Amino acid sequence: MSSLSAKIKDAFDEPACDKNRGKDAKARKEGCSKSLTPGAAAGGCAFDGAKIVLQPITDVAHLVHAPLACEGNSWDNRGAVSSGPTLWRTSFTTDLTELDLVMGQGERKLFKAIREIKHTYAPPAIFVYSTCVTALIGDDIEAVCKRATEKFGLAVVPINAPGLAGSKNLGNKLAAEALLDHVIGTVEPDDPGPYDINILGEFNLSGEFWLVKPLLDRLGIRVRACIPGDARYRDIASAHRARAAMMVCSTALISLARKMEERWDIPFFEGSFYGISDTSQALRNLVRLLVRKGADPEILERTETLIAQQEAIAWKKLESYRQRLQGKRVLLNTGGVKSWSVVHALMEIGIEIVGTSVKKSTVQDKERIKQVLKHDKHMFESMAARELYAMLSEHRADIMLSGGRTQFIALKAKTPWLDINQERQHPYAGYDGMVELVRQIDLAIHNPIWSQVRQPAPWDCQPDLIGELPCTRNETAYLFDEFACATAHEC
Amino acid sequence: MARILLQSKSAAVNPLKSSQPLGAAFAFLGVDGAMPLFHGSQGCTSFALVLFVRHFKEAIPLQTTAMDEVATILGAADHLEEAILNLKNRTKPKLIGVCTTALVETRGEDCAGDIANVKLKHTQELAGTEVVLANTPDFDGAIEEGWARAVTAMIEGITRSGERARHPKKIAILPGCNLTVADVEHMRDMVESFGLKPVILPDISGSLDGTVPDRWVATTYGGTSVEDIRELGTAMQCIAIGEHMRRPAKALLGLTGVPYVLFQSLTGLQDTDRFVSLLSSISGAAVPARVRRRRAQLQDAMLDGHFHFGGKKIAIAAEPDQLFQLATFFAGLGSEIAAAVTTTDRSKILKKVPAVSVQIGDLGDLESLAVGADLLVTHSHGRQASERLRIPLMRIGFPVFDRLGSQHKLAILYQGTRDLIFEVANIFQANQHAPTPEALDPLRNREISHERCSPPLAGQ
Numbered sequence: 001m002s003s004l005s006a007k008i009k010d011a012f013d014e015p016a017c018d019k020n021r022g023k024d025a026k027a028r029k030e031g032c033s034k035s036l037t038p039g040a041a042a043g044g045c046a047f048d049g050a051k052i053v054l055q056p057i058t059d060v061a062h063l064v065h066a067p068l069a070c071e072g073n074s075w076d077n078r079g080a081v082s083s084g085p086t087l088w089r090t091s092f093t094t095d096l097t098e099l100d101l102v103m104g105q106g107e108r109k110l111f112k113a114i115r116e117i118k119h120t121y122a123p124p125a126i127f128v129y130s131t132c133v134t135a136l137i138g139d140d141i142e143a144v145c146k147r148a149t150e151k152f153g154l155a156v157v158p159i160n161a162p163g164l165a166g167s168k169n170l171g172n173k174l175a176a177e178a179l180l181d182h183v184i185g186t187v188e189p190d191d192p193g194p195y196d197i198n199i200l201g202e203f204n205l206s207g208e209f210w211l212v213k214p215l216l217d218r219l220g221i222r223v224r225a226c227i228p229g230d231a232r233y234r235d236i237a238s239a240h241r242a243r244a245a246m247m248v249c250s251t252a253l254i255s256l257a258r259k260m261e262e263r264w265d266i267p268f269f270e271g272s273f274y275g276i277s278d279t280s281q282a283l284r285n286l287v288r289l290l291v292r293k294g295a296d297p298e299i300l301e302r303t304e305t306l307i308a309q310q311e312a313i314a315w316k317k318l319e320s321y322r323q324r325l326q327g328k329r330v331l332l333n334t335g336g337v338k339s340w341s342v343v344h345a346l347m348e349i350g351i352e353i354v355g356t357s358v359k360k361s362t363v364q365d366k367e368r369i370k371q372v373l374k375h376d377k378h379m380f381e382s383m384a385a386r387e388l389y390a391m392l393s394e395h396r397a398d399i400m401l402s403g404g405r406t407q408f409i410a411l412k413a414k415t416p417w418l419d420i421n422q423e424r425q426h427p428y429a430g431y432d433g434m435v436e437l438v439r440q441i442d443l444a445i446h447n448p449i450w451s452q453v454r455q456p457a458p459w460d461c462q463p464d465l466i467g468e469l470p471c472t473r474n475e476t477a478y479l480f481d482e483f484a485c486a487t488a489h490e491c
Numbered sequence: 492m493a494r495i496l497l498q499s500k501s502a503a504v505n506p507l508k509s510s511q512p513l514g515a516a517f518a519f520l521g522v523d524g525a526m527p528l529f530h531g532s533q534g535c536t537s538f539a540l541v542l543f544v545r546h547f548k549e550a551i552p553l554q555t556t557a558m559d560e561v562a563t564i565l566g567a568a569d570h571l572e573e574a575i576l577n578l579k580n581r582t583k584p585k586l587i588g589v590c591t592t593a594l595v596e597t598r599g600e601d602c603a604g605d606i607a608n609v610k611l612k613h614t615q616e617l618a619g620t621e622v623v624l625a626n627t628p629d630f631d632g633a634i635e636e637g638w639a640r641a642v643t644a645m646i647e648g649i650t651r652s653g654e655r656a657r658h659p660k661k662i663a664i665l666p667g668c669n670l671t672v673a674d675v676e677h678m679r680d681m682v683e684s685f686g687l688k689p690v691i692l693p694d695i696s697g698s699l700d701g702t703v704p705d706r707w708v709a710t711t712y713g714g715t716s717v718e719d720i721r722e723l724g725t726a727m728q729c730i731a732i733g734e735h736m737r738r739p740a741k742a743l744l745g746l747t748g749v750p751y752v753l754f755q756s757l758t759g760l761q762d763t764d765r766f767v768s769l770l771s772s773i774s775g776a777a778v779p780a781r782v783r784r785r786r787a788q789l790q791d792a793m794l795d796g797h798f799h800f801g802g803k804k805i806a807i808a809a810e811p812d813q814l815f816q817l818a819t820f821f822a823g824l825g826s827e828i829a830a831a832v833t834t835t836d837r838s839k840i841l842k843k844v845p846a847v848s849v850q851i852g853d854l855g856d857l858e859s860l861a862v863g864a865d866l867l868v869t870h871s872h873g874r875q876a877s878e879r880l881r882i883p884l885m886r887i888g889f890p891v892f893d894r895l896g897s898q899h900k901l902a903i904l905y906q907g908t909r910d911l912i913f914e915v916a917n918i919f920q921a922n923q924h925a926p927t928p929e930a931l932d933p934l935r936n937r938e939i940s941h942e943r944c945s946p947p948l949a950g951q
Binding site for chain 2: 044408
């Protein structure tokens with residue numbers, strides 16, 4: 001069993017990662033973890049990252065070995081959806097107390113907890129997460145899991161990614177390692193077929209993978225395992241018999257894709273279901289890989305027919321928004337969604353992109369964005385809260401698309417905002433998803449509250465403005481808008 | 492007197508608790524210009540932050556010392572120092588509230604010593620910023636303890652000690668963490684209506700009430716001012732609300748001699764009567780007409796509402812003081828507390844909860860105890876149990892992330908009790924089941940009657 005630090009080193013030496021390949025040997029050795037600045041850090045820890053990747057596996061009991069906060073403050077907080085089992089939404093933690101820590105009862109309590117879960121819920125597997133405190137006091141969760149596996153006859157999988165090990169991204173990678181070490185390849189499927197694929201890094205947020213899966217069904221492609229969105233333990237355990245794989249969220253699970261290719265000869269490509277052209281390209285790449293692996297080439301033509309049909313429908317739907325959204329200025333502030341593909345579709349219907357974050361984009365992505373935007377000054381790595389607030393309150397964008405972290409910057413600047421990260425309420429994948437995204441942008445921008453909340457209270461107006469009050473509503477609103485802009489500039 | 496049943500399971504199922512440092516940060520957020528700082532790994536902060544944001548729908552200032560492996564092994568004093576200086580430079584807070592986590596406390600770091608060193612070393616740089624420490628390991632206590640510890644830390648660290656000249660109209664009020672923004676606002680109005688001047692610590696009604704400022708502020712804006720905390724000793728009287736606020740009230744008494752009165756709950760007619768009488772006697776003013784009017788409204792609400800409460804079985808899971816507040820409210824209107832679950836066994840209030848027993852536990856315990864109940868009362872995480880048991884859920888406490896406006900819900904004094912009666916009665920009316928022949932069949936009822944008569948907590 002390799003040590004945690006060896007695992008971490010291994011996780012960061014990723015030959016399939018563009019950024020990593022671009023570095024020289026020495027820089028590569030240092031890995032890509034940046035040390036955090038105390039008092040100026042944001043984001044989750046490695047445990048957070050590991051749990052994000054694994055928790056959507058729906059029929060597994062996820063047991064967090066920790067004092068309360070790790071699980072108690074974070075459970076049932078993500079938008080992944082299950083089509084069946086609900087056990088993943090039940091929270092399990094050893095909730096270690098002071099006495100447990102002082103008396104060294106951690107391992108014993110963990111073992112008992114596993115037994116309780118097995119007796120009460122009889123899940124196909126239990127995932128046990130180590131955390132800062134249990135790592136610090138030296139609880140050997142691997143030994144406990146091994147013993148529990150033998151004793152109870154079910155898979156008890158140690159997830160060794162304590163928070164102090166590093167960032168959320170590292171946790172994603174360590175979770176993938178755990179799947180490779182303990183899960184994938186442990187069950188032989190009795191029905192492997194030439195059209196079996198894996199989807200890696202798809203979380204089924206708001207059920208959005210269900211916007212895509214019917215397309216695959218139509219083509220006769222079977223998703224053997226979607227990791228982790230709406231997955232079952234056995235699907236993942238037998239994922240090694242798929243013929244091809246698509247990797248959706250690259251920073252999270254690229255090592256998983258590469259190692260599955262090395263071990264079981266499952267070719268993969270990196271793709272996205274966000275945006276119309278990307279969805280089409282993803283379908284094409286998938287069937288090409290399948291054909292390469294021995295599927296009947298007639299599927300290629302069927303795929304093109306389906307793509308042509310679906311694209312036409314989607315563009316027709318989008319066209320109806322052109323009039324309402326032409327010339328609207330969008331600020332994209334996220335790394336989560338593959339920006340360039342969304343950018344392309346938005347620009348296609350006349351929306352202007354006034355800025356996009358490229359924090360998580362690859363070199364190719366940046367090139368593509370540059371070509372589409374024709375201006376690299378619109379690209380930024382990240383923006384400070386104060387700057388962002390200034391930009392929005394000066395109305396230099398009509399809407400910001402981002403994750404929850406910057407939500408209140410937009411709202412406090414009285415600017416329309418749409419969540420396109422993991423807490424989002426709407427599914428945006430596939431052809432219909434893109435239409436939904438545009439519909440949501442339209443709804444957000446044209447909501448009648450904006451003109452109302454931007455108006456100052458009438459008694460705060462300058463005297464000459466108050467004199468104007470009896471005139472028609474529209475003119476007053478116009479004057480008030482002017483006034484609101486003026487005050488915003490002063491601040 | 493309720494029997495306290497300790498937890499016997501090893502696996503907590505669906506935790507009821509939020510962590511102690513989160514409670515401490517919550518209290519610091521009720522101070523103007525504050526920046527709570529978690530001393531631990533970045534995940535500790537991130538999880539608490541996300542939970543706060545989901546509850547309040549606000550940008551929440553909360554930072555981390557970002558301990559990594561090296562700091563965990565070699566000590567994190569330099570991380571703490573760097574974090575404090577960074578925060579001072581970047582956000583210029585008036586208060587940095589350090590909350591320790593399980594990680595530093597398991598290491599056994601001398602955080603108080605570390606902070607004293609930082610203050611000594613950087614006296615000039617830190618001028619104008621108070622740094623206060625609350626020892627709040629995650630493996631002990633929950634929100635209430637964290638909140639009380641932070642308030643105690645602020646009093647001990649900031650309030651000027653010694654007997655001071657007392658301002659006859661000034662009242663120090665120490666609200667518990669179960670009071671919402673609306674509760675605090677309403678209480679202030681009530682106190683002011685007697686011509687008194689309340690200083691409320693912490694005052695979340697100023698900082699977490701959801702307003703739109705006209706500039707970007709990195710710290711809290713609004714809440715108790717540091718200056719007011721410093722001058723608490725000039726108050727005539729201190730009023731603490733909730734058993735967990737006894738500790739800070741005692742600290743204030745010991746430090747300044749300001750006497751305190753403790754109200755375990757301000758919900759219900761009798762407790763409100765006591766509170767109003769106290770205000771009247773401190774101020775020497777008669778009870779204002781509109782307060783009398785509110786009392787009459789509550790009387791009427793009780794008359795109208797009690798039909799819906801009588802004989803109902805209520806299952807409550809909440810922090811100790813909130814459990815007491817709600818259990819006495821329901822019991823006072825004729826309901827039966829069929830299940831009472833709470834977070835820790837530390838609170839003295841638990842014995843007074845009007846239930847046969849109080850289980851220290853989680854929402855898994857609530858779910859098994861609540862079978863056959865008419866209403867679940869807990870925070871948003873109770874939604875899964877509510878779905879499975881098909882029992883309506885009344886959302887209270889923290890976190891409430893799937894409903895808007897929980898901070899603006901009033902639950903204390905005459906008016907809040909009145910509102911609470913209406914809310915519960917309306918939940919019952921919305922979930923009425925029409926009588927069916929099967930349900931009323933006398934033979935069927937006879938067969939299962941022995942189950943119905945068994946004590947609600949049988950099997951424990």
